[in-house]
Structures are given as C-alpha cells and as structure tokens.
Amino acid sequence: MKTIIEPFRIKSIEPIRFTTYEERKHILIEAGYNPFLIRADDVLIDLLTDSGTSAMSAKQWAGIMEGDESYAGSRSFFRFENAVRKITGDKFIIPTHQGRAAEKILFFILGGEGKFIPNNTHFDTTRANIEFTGAEAVDLLNETGKHPEIRADFKGNMDIAALEKFILDKKPENIPLVMITITNNSGGGQPVSMQNIREVKEVCKKYNLPLFLDACRFAENAYFIKRREKGYENKSVLEIAQEIFSYADGATMSAKKDALVNIGGFLSLNDEKLAAKCRNLLIVTEGFPTYGGLAGRDLEAVAQGLEEVVDEHYLQYRIRSTEYLGEKILEAGIPIIEPPGGHAIYIDAKRFLPNIPPREYPGQSIVCELYLEGGVRSVEIGSVMFGKYDKATGKLIPPPMELVRLAIPRRVYTQSHIDFVAEVVIEVFKKRNELKGYEIIEEAPALRHFTAKFKPIGN
Numbered sequence: 281m282k283t284i285i286e287p288f289r290i291k292s293i294e295p296i297r298f299t300t301y302e303e304r305k306h307i308l309i310e311a312g313y314n315p316f317l318i319r320a321d322d323v324l325i326d327l328l329t330d331s332g333t334s335a336m337s338a339k340q341w342a343g344i345m346e347g348d349e350s351y352a353g354s355r356s357f358f359r360f361e362n363a364v365r366k367i368t369g370d371k372f373i374i375p376t377h378q379g380r381a382a383e384k385i386l387f388f389i390l391g392g393e394g395k396f397i398p399n400n401t402h403f404d405t406t407r408a409n410i411e412f413t414g415a416e417a418v419d420l421l422n423e424t425g426k427h428p429e430i431r432a433d434f435k436g437n438m439d440i441a442a443l444e445k446f447i448l449d450k451k452p453e454n455i456p457l458v459m460i461t462i463t464n465n466s467g468g469g470q471p472v473s474m475q476n477i478r479e480v481k482e483v484c485k486k487y488n489l490p491l492f493l494d495a496c497r498f499a500e501n502a503y504f505i506k507r508r509e510k511g512y513e514n515k516s517v518l519e520i521a522q523e524i525f526s527y528a529d530g531a532t533m534s535a536k537k538d539a540l541v542n543i544g545g546f547l548s549l550n551d552e553k554l555a556a557k558c559r560n561l562l563i564v565t566e567g568f569p570t571y572g573g574l575a576g577r578d579l580e581a582v583a584q585g586l587e588e589v590v591d592e593h594y595l596q597y598r599i600r601s602t603e604y605l606g607e608k609i610l611e612a613g614i615p616i617i618e619p620p621g622g623h624a625i626y627i628d629a630k631r632f633l634p635n636i637p638p639r640e641y642p643g644q645s646i647v648c649e650l651y652l653e654g655g656v657r658s659v660e661i662g663s664v665m666f667g668k669y670d671k672a673t674g675k676l677i678p679p680p681m682e683l684v685r686l687a688i689p690r691r692v693y694t695q696s697h698i699d700f701v702a703e704v705v706i707e708v709f710k711k712r713n714e715l716k717g718y719e720i721i722e723e724a725p726a727l728r729h730f731t732a733k734f735k736p737i738g739n
C-alpha cells in the first residue's frame with residue numbers, strides 16, 4: 281500500500297515562529313509554567329486543541345463571501361439547516377455560537393435539582409452546564425475504556441448493564457435524557473460502536489427516555505465504525521452517520537470540530553415542544569433562530585464543512601495521521617492510551633513519569649518539557665484539570681488518569697510537522713529521569729487549569 285497523503289494541496293500558508301531554547305525557558309517562566317498563558321506566537325506547533333483550529337477549504341472561504349447577513353430568514357441559514365438535517369435527519373435545527381451554548385440551552389430546560397444525566401463520559405463543559413443547573417452528570421463508561429494499555433476497537437462504549445441499573449436506581453422520571461459522546465474525548469478520543477448506540481437506544485426506549493448525542497466528532501466516529509465494525513465496511517460514512525443519528529432524539533454539536541470551522545455549533549432535535557422552548561431561550565441568550573449567535577457567513581462555512589468532513593479520503597488521512605503519531609511514539613516505548621484515538625494522542629503520564637506522584641502533577645511536567653524541548657504546546661488532562669481537594673484534610677484527590685493530550689488540528693499540519701512532534705516527545709522521554717514535579721502557587725476556585733501558575737519543585 282502507498283503512503284496515505286494529505287488529500288489537498290496548500291494554497292495559503294501561515295508562517296510559524298521559531299524560538300530558541302533560552303527564549304522558551306524565559307517564556308515558560310513568564311507564563312507561570314502554564315501553556316494556556318503562553319502567547320500563540322511563541323508556539324511552534326500548537327496541539328493544545330483540535331477545536332476551532334481547522335484550516336478551511338477554498339469552498340468554505342468562498343462561502344464566507346457568499347454569506348447572507350440578513351437578520352431573519354437568511355439564505356445561509358437554510359443552507360446550514362439542510363446540511364445539518366441531511367446528517368441528523370432531525371426536524372428542528374437550532375444554530376448556536378459553539379457547542380457549550382447548545383448544551384446550556386438544553387440543560388437549562390431539562391436539568392435542575394434532583395435530575396441525573398448519564399453519558400459514556402461527559403466532556404467538561406457538558407458536565408459544567410449540567411451541574412450548573414443543580415443536576416448530576418454521571419459517567420458510565422465500559423470497563424476496558426478505563427484502562428489505557430488495553431487495545432480494543434470501541435473503548436468509548438457505554439456500559440449497558442450499568443446504564444439500566446442506574447435508571448432503575450435513580451428512577452426514570454429523574455432522568456430527563458441519556459447522552460452518548462462520539463467520539464469519547466475525555467476517554468482518549470475512542471469511538472462508540474453502532475451496536476452500542478443501538479443497545480443504549482433499546483434501554484432508552486424501554487424506559488421512555490430520549491437519547492441525545494454529543495456529536496462533535498461524529499464523522500471520525502463513523503469512520504471508525506466503517507473500519508472496525510462488521511457489516512459497515514461497504515457503507516459510506518454519510519450512511520453510517522445517518523444511521524447513528526437515526527437512533528437519537530437529538531444532538532448537541534460543536535461545529536469547531538467535525539464541521540471544520542473556527543466557530544459555530546448547533547442543537548438538533550425532533551420534539552416540537554422542546555424545540556419551541558429551546559428557540560425561546562436562544563432568542564434571549566444567543567440570537568434570532570435563523571442565526572443563533574453566528575454570522576450568515578459562519579453558517580455557510582459550517583454547511584460546506586459538513587459536506588467535506590464525510591469525504592472518505594479526508595477521513596482516511598485524518599485518522600491515519602493521528603495513528604501515525606501514536607505508532608511513532610509507541611515504538612519508542614512511550615506509554616499512550618491504546619489504540620490511538622481519532623483526534624488526539626493521549627500520553628499516559630503515570631507510566632511515563634512513575635517517580636512523580638499525582639500531587640506533583642506529572643502531566644504538567646511533560647507539558648512544560650515538550651514546550652521547552654521543541655516549542656510544542658499540549659495540554660494536561662489529569663490532576664491539574666480534574667483534581668479536587670479533600671475538604672477535611674486539604675489533600676489532593678487525583679482523577680483516575682494522568683494524561684497529556686496532543687490534539688491534532690484538522691488539515692493544518694503536514695507529515696513532517698508530525699514527525700517533528702514525535703522527535704520532540706521521544707527526546708523528552710529520553711530525559712525523563714531529569715524531569716521535576718510541579719507545585720501550584722496560584723489558582724482560581726473553578727476550572728483552575730486555565731489560569732493557574734506553577735513552580736518546579738526543588739527550584
């Protein structure tokens with residue numbers, strides 16, 4: 281088989297800025313050893329997130345010029361509505377400025393004290409929007425999904441038995457909806473199988489509960505189904521996506537991922553009464569229902585992006601380039617969540633730095649070193665992001681995993697960029713015995729990872 285190539289050529293480029301090791305040392309100190317506080321111009325290769333960082337196509341940029349900026353009834357809205365409906369099959373399509381705005385509207389209406397919302401794994405904004413209403417967000421991931429070193433095809437699957445038990449324990453009337461996140465971002469970008477989605481739907485039907493998808497990376501998930509699930513090898517990704525959505529009563533989506541745009545999102549659903557409530561809230565918080573906090577040009581770019589993302593040459597390149605990075609660093613003996621996910625590689629910091637305990641933030645140590653070594657920006661997903669303090673003892677309660685995410689922006693970096701990233705990771709791994717733990721010297725009461733300042737221990 282020949283090399284899988286980028287299925288595009290480059291028409292417009294953006295220079296990236298090189299810095300020296302000495303400069304990066306200084307920049308890192310200035311940023312309090314927190315990569316969120318580094319200026320993007322000081323980063324060579326930015327793997328902080330795959331969200332809103334896609335390169336748009338010539339047709340999407342043409343759509344930007346075509347955008348109809350009418351306040352009501354914009355032509356661009358109808359193109360957007362058709363593009364979303366073609367995939368989800370839903371009756372009501374509500375644009376929002378990004379994914380969390382769709383979540384806020386949905387949970388403001390369906391959440392509240394005494395309610396429980398299960399998911400395979402809630403993304404942090406989903407959890408935050410649920411908990412903000414007083415409801416409880418609960419993760420019911422299958423067991424293999426919790427073990428980084430186990431290789432399995434669908435580690436994003438929901439634990440069906442646990443779901444049914446949960447519904448019986450909490451009572452169906454206290455569960456306004458069940459959610460599935462495709463792919464499972466917080467669990468390593470791992471896909472969910474069609475069979476699992478069908479089984480979740482069966483349980484939902486039995487207890488008369490609506491099923492919603494957190495569909496940010498639906499095309500990547502559909503492509504994994506095509507490659508890994510029996511019976512889907514000859515179906516198109518669009519058909520697979522349509523089948524996925526056919527089991528759902530609705531979806532929230534951040535278009536900043538699989539719609540290949542820099543801003544946007546939507547809420548898609550079938551229940552007319554619920555849709556009317558959502559639209560009323562949308563008008564108060566986002567905008568009129570034919571633009572929902574977006575410009576007409578943004579709606580055009582989303583519509584075009586949704587057509588491009590189901591292209592199988594694109595998805596083959598996309599999934600392969602993530603896997604390629606994973607394989608290169610695995611070959612060097614570096615522990616990651618296996619197999620590689622769709623949008624990112626997650627380094628297992630616990631096994632990478634076994635001598636640095638969670639309370640000294642091993643993930644943060646790797647993140648800092650990747651920046652120092654090669655100007656590569658990544659993000660800690662471990663005790664910095666999810667750690668809580670025990671109220672009585674003040675001790676850190678670490679989450680189950682300490683990870684460093686290398687998220688790959690869509691259509692942005694070439695194979696040589698990825699080779700370079702692998703070299704940087706391997707170099708840091710060779711130096712792992714010299715790496716230090718960190719302590720937090722300043723932090724906010726909530727979502728501390730965005731603004732916290734750190735200090736290396738022993739300096």
Ligand code: F0G
Pocket residue numbers: 328329330331378379380381403405406461465494496534535536544545
């Ligand atoms: N759901 C999932 C699974 C996500 O990954 C994200 C965003 C959201 C919802 C919220 O969407 O940012 O448009 O409001 N994930 C980004 C990330 C931020 O870096 O993984 P948003």
